[in-house]
Amino acid sequence: MSPFDAPPDRRGSDSIKWGRYAGRDILPLWVADMDFAAPPAVLAALRRRLDHGVLGYPKVAPSLVAAVVDYLAAHYDWPVDPDWLVWLPGVVPGLNVACRAVEGDVLVPTPVYPGLLSAPRFSGRRLLTVDLVLTDGAWRLDLDALAAALTPQTRLLLLCHPHNPVGRAWSREELDALAAFARQHELVVCSDEIHCGLVLDPGRRHLPFAALGDDARRRSITLMAPSKTYNVPGLGCSFAVIPDPALRRRFIAASRGIVPEMNLLGLVACEAAYRQGEDWRRQLIAYLGANRDRVQAAVAALPGVSMAPVEATCLAWLDVRPLGLAAPVAHFEAHGLGLSDGADFGAPGWVRLNFGCPRSTLDQALARLVRACQAA
Numbered sequence: 254m255s256p257f258d259a260p261p262d263r264r265g266s267d268s269i270k271w272g273r274y275a276g277r278d279i280l281p282l283w284v285a286d287m288d289f290a291a292p293p294a295v296l297a298a299l300r301r302r303l304d305h306g307v308l309g310y311p312k313v314a315p316s317l318v319a320a321v322v323d324y325l326a327a328h329y330d331w332p333v334d335p336d337w338l339v340w341l342p343g344v345v346p347g348l349n350v351a352c353r354a355v356e357g358d359v360l361v362p363t364p365v366y367p368g369l370l371s372a373p374r375f376s377g378r379r380l381l382t383v384d385l386v387l388t389d390g391a392w393r394l395d396l397d398a399l400a401a402a403l404t405p406q407t408r409l410l411l412l413c414h415p416h417n418p419v420g421r422a423w424s425r426e427e428l429d430a431l432a433a434f435a436r437q438h439e440l441v442v443c444s445d446e447i448h449c450g451l452v453l454d455p456g457r458r459h460l461p462f463a464a465l466g467d468d469a470r471r472r473s474i475t476l477m478a479p480s481k482t483y484n485v486p487g488l489g490c491s492f493a494v495i496p497d498p499a500l501r502r503r504f505i506a507a508s509r510g511i512v513p514e515m516n517l518l519g520l521v522a523c524e525a526a527y528r529q530g531e532d533w534r535r536q537l538i539a540y541l542g543a544n545r546d547r548v549q550a551a552v553a554a555l556p557g558v559s560m561a562p563v564e565a566t567c568l569a570w571l572d573v574r575p576l577g578l579a580a581p582v583a584h585f586e587a588h589g590l591g592l593s594d595g596a597d598f599g600a601p602g603w604v605r606l607n608f609g610c611p612r613s614t615l616d617q618a619l620a621r622l623v624r625a626c627q628a629a
């Protein structure tokens with residue numbers, strides 16, 4: 254039996270995901286945290302740290318910086334100078350700081366994780382959205398439409414890579430084309446790569462936007478974290494990689510006084526995950542890949558629902574528009590299934606399903622999905 258088959262019961266715990274439907278028979282497959290316990294090595298490191306007993310303000314240890322630098326080199330073939338790292342208590346704060354650090358309008362391909370849509374608005378920036386296109390069954394960036402949406406004041410593009418919710422791990426060709434676009438229009442690219450550890454094809458590597466070449470590196474802010482891959486989002490630990498010193502200075506200046514100190518336990522978890530989490534991550538990827546295949550097979554057999562192949566993340570992005578539902582999320586809830594509303598991602602009529610759960614939960618959820626679609 255896989256360790257992912259029988260995780261701890263989260264009902265009645267402090268979980269946002271499970272708390273939404275407390276006391277109701279609705280399986281929560283919405284917010285992007287997985288139902289699995291963190292890797293044993295992470296839990297052991299946290300226990301050891303707690304045994305010390307004193308939980309004061311932490312400093313980022315040189316051993317943690319080395320763990321991050323080694324991890325990025327080993328996993329993504331990306332040489333990172335320790336000076337490029339800026340620690341952050343979350344990727345969403347990083348998106349907001351990026352919008353404050355780079356003046357001007359902000360271009361965002363949609364649909365996308367709501368944090369990329371709110372950051373420009375919260376920062377007093379004008380948000381320019383451009384739809385991804387679905388051609389030949391695959392989601393793609395539409396560079397012509399992005400060019401058409403540019404204003405003379407546009408200075409920043411927010412990229413989600415791998416992409417939540419459409420599940421694409423952008424290819425080298427696509428990223429190269431985007432980098433050329435950014436260069437032509439003098440844009441900084443803030444690349445939210447929080448899902449980079451969840452590329453589901455074990456033979457495929459995540460390619461950071463910043464690793465494309467000198468020009469891409471200079472205009473990049475990369476946001477990463479152990480939170481999604483190792484399922485520790487409640488510990489608030491992430492970092493920006495900003496190679497250009499002037500851009501980094503602007504980013505740090507924009508974060509002063511509004512970004513809190515790092516969480517001590519998040520730092521401990523990060524080092525343990527990056528140093529000792531790889532076997533666990535590989536098992537996770539195999540498990541999620543099989544879950545993804547189950548979702549895809551169930552959806553393929555369902556009239557009125559479709560999805561494109563998911564290359565990365567634990568998320569399936571479902572087009573339920575043909576079902577003609579006035580309120581899709583409420584309809585699925587009425588059939589015992591809690592999904593994320595596509596409207597929050599800029600795409601009403603779509604829903605997002607998180608398959609980062611035990612197979613028994615997933616199978617039950619898929620049976621409910623079928624019943625809900627039949628009843629539409």
Ligand SMILES: Cc1ncc(COP(=O)(O)O)c(C=O)c1O
Nearest residue numbers: 285343344345346366417445447
């Ligand atoms: C693309 C993306 N960025 C950011 C976040 C949230 O990051 P954090 O909790 O570190 O702020 C999520 C969470 O689902 C996400 O999917």
